Amino acid sequence: MFGSTSAPQRWRGAAAVLAAAALVGGAAGAAQAAPAGDPVKNVSYLGHTFSVPESWPVVDLTADPTACVRLDRHAVYLGTPGSEQNCPAGLIGRTETLLVEPFEAAATAAGTSVSVMDHEVVATASGIRATGTYDTDQALVRRILAGAKLPTAAPKADGKKAQAPSAKAQGAPSAGETFAQAPAALAAGNTAASDLTNHIGQGFDACAAPDNAAMDAWLSSPYRAVGIYIGGSKRACRQDNLNAAWVQRQANNGWRFLPIYVGVQAAGINWAEGDGWAAAEDAANQAVSLGIGPGAVLYYDMESYDVAAYSAKVQPFLSAWTARLHERGYNSAVYSSSATGIADLVANQSSGYAMPDALFTANWNGKADTNDPKIPANLWNNHQRAHQYKGNVEETWGGRKINIDQDYLDVQLQARVPGRSLVGVYRPTTQQFALADANGNLLGSAVFGSPGDTPLTGDWNGDTKDTLGVYRSSNSTFYLTNDQSSVAIARTFGMRGDIPVVGDWDGNGTDTIGVFRPSDSAFYLSNNNSTVAYRVEMGMGGDLPIVGDWNGDGKTTVGIYRPSTQTFVMSDSSTAGQVDHLVTFGDWWDTPIVGDWDGDGTDQVGVYRPSDSGFYGAAKDSGALVYSVKFGSAGDAPVVGRW
Known part of the structure; x- marks a missing residue:
């Protein structure tokens, strides 16, 4: 059922905006509330009314299940995202958006939670879940959710919070203490984690992971590796198909993966070492949740940047990314423009920074190989390269059309040995x-x-x-x-x-x-x-x-x-x-x-x-x-x- 939209109104004053944000923990330090006087409209759905900027389009996902839930432009999405979203390849970045969908959850799940790493605020109540994303204006998203009368407190935690049960707890474990299975460390039976990300041949990446039917149809294509966006604050598409079961199924069918993490970009780096460490930690955690265990290679997507202005931040950031991934047992890789980010890594490879184990270069020259004019032949030459050679291409295989970037991989990395005890x-x-x-x-x-x-x-x-x-x-x-x-x-x-x-x-x-x-x-x-x-x-x-x-x-x-x-x-x-x-x-x-x-x-x-x-x-x-x-x-x- 499509929600109703009322006539435009006006934002309340700044004090009211901050008060609403305070209901869910206060605005983040860098967040800016929308200026007073900006026109708004009311969007009603599932018994809740959301006051959003008038300029935001409202997309009915029930009427158009192939609509791409894009997180890089302002919009309101109503309904459950479809499994066959038609998303352009190569999107990057997050801004303020809102997705409202039907959702049934246990009473303990009601409340509002915030993921700083994902730039995401999720409010859940009986029959409804509202997910807001943001770039810099977390306060705006929080105000919209609080104004819709959704629970503002954090969800109740399961299990015990402080310590193991006291010696008095002699009976059967309580519900919060029962045996909790973590995701499998390996996605595909006896397939080693390193083999899940090793491949020589053609591959593709799409903004949103295709559904199982599309992946099956594309077994008729020349591609056998697929780029998947596993996390990060700049991930521009939702990943409603992507989970551990999806990874396991594709791996069993012969697919290999480029797990890509899209976090802070060059201009947004504040504390290079700390930001790089945190990105690697989150990427490793996301990989584990998908069943991609230690030994695999994880890629950081650092889009093109002004080398003269930002190299001094990017290099220690990527060094910390690599060092922490190595501590977690993962191989490190970096995706960037051949002319900027890749050239910058090459120029600094003897500067004392921890270098990635593999490079994924963006150079749309149409050649399906791993030769790159910015990478000398003696560097990253032992099956340590991937090449995105063409972008924003629509292809149809087995009757399913997907917008992709075309890649060629020559990646054969050994599993890393974790550091000393x-x-x-x-x-x-x-x-x-x-x-x-x-x-x-x-x-x-x-x-x-x-x-x-x-x-x-x-x-x-x-x-x-x-x-x-x-x-x-x-x-x-x-x-x-x-x-x-x-x-x-x-x-x-x-x-x-x-x-x-x-x-x-x-x-x-x-x-x-x-x-x-x-x-x-x-x-x-x-x-x-x-x-x-x-x-x-x-x-x-x-x-x-x-x-x-x-x-x-x-x-x-x-x-x-x-x-x-x-x-x-x-x-x-x-x-x-x-x-x-x-x-x-x-x-x-x-x-x-x-x-x-x-x-x-x-x-x-x-x-x-x-x-x-x-x-x-x-x-x-x-x-x-x-x-x-x-x-x-x-x-x-x-x-x-x-x-």
Whole structure:
């Protein structure tokens, strides 16, 4: 049902505009309310009335399901966006827009939320969801939503907010604590994440991801790679088709991907290092949510810019983008104009900045190859280039027409090995985790758990970052968090007397739980945090369990530490306790630890010495010391991970 539009009115005064914005948390610092006196019109839809600028067109998506929901020009869109939107290729940027659509949600979802990274404000109520985007005028969007009598408070959060449940919570997990499955780290069965973004041959990119039927029809085309816009404040088209299931389906059909992130552009960079880091962090998170895990290559879309005016901002920005992606286990790439952004990278490739692993050059010369006059033959020459060789082209394959940019890829990048492990401590007296950076300085701290808990760290959702957890022996329950605060997973596993272990037993990029049972010297390991996948006997009475990826194959396997002889014994097998590695290291009073001390992709053993709060790491299959740092205080327990 199409909404009604009333005659134009006038904006209320500036004080009223700011008051309306304050209802949902106040205007952002850079936001500017619309000047008083600007004419407006009322648009009514689904029982709510939205006062919008008179100049904004109103688009009925029910009447025209192929209409492109463009976020780069002012408009009001009413209805559910169609799956076959006819969007021009090459759009970029966001401005103030409004989409109002029917939506059924749980009562806890009602409210208004803001994504600063996406420049998006979403207000939800019974039967309706209104999504406003903005460039600089967040206050305008907030005023429109608040004036429509939509809930202004933030949606209620699911689950626990502060810490793992107290020891009193002995029963079945509550609704907020039940087992929460994160998106799969790999999109297509056994397809490695790096292979999802590796391709030699033709590809295309479209502003909005085509629907499944169009992708199937285009299997008759010469293209086998597709550019997808995964996030960013300058992403100009909605991505209603794009989700993890879509990626998995296309990957299974043979498609490969150019995941493109369109964030702040050269003139809008404020804090180059911080903005670049934040963009990479958001891009990695978006990729994980789509099932594109570490090892893949992610592209930053930096449109053409004035090199003389902005190079000093762009280069440290892109360097921070690359450095953070590498920390998250992703390869880095940059898309830009051959004449400006690409030439600027080439000119600075020896200037000390972290350089991208691949270049995606825009040079519309009509040639389907990766030769570029601005890139010397000796740079980015090992399958590290893509070329957008023609733009804004309409093509029809299998009866489906799409407006595209044409690309040619020669990209074959290896999966990156994440950096070396970092350390931290858990203080049992206060249930406080304190995590250190690479230099042993305090990086951050959080309180999680209850007295008597055993501290844990692991990558519970496949985003390449380790977060906190605890094991409560009183009820044999693991409590794990993805945000250092709220419980994402609560699972009872094992029995009294077991010792908790966590690891990536099947090599899928996500850590899951297990236990070591001293009574039978056996490990019980689960791939789904529920059932036992492997039982491995190893060791004898008095041994302590250790786990790690001893051979760099991506799978965590078992081992034991024998305090009486300070000996570590490790196996590369998930099914048998065979001895593949043996190291003597440390003293009898030390606590055994495991970490990748040199960042080579394999775990090595080490010890934590309570007497001096020292972490000491051994070389691979050797008792030689290769790592040492002091962190924490007397009485602390050690933790190791990648924060």
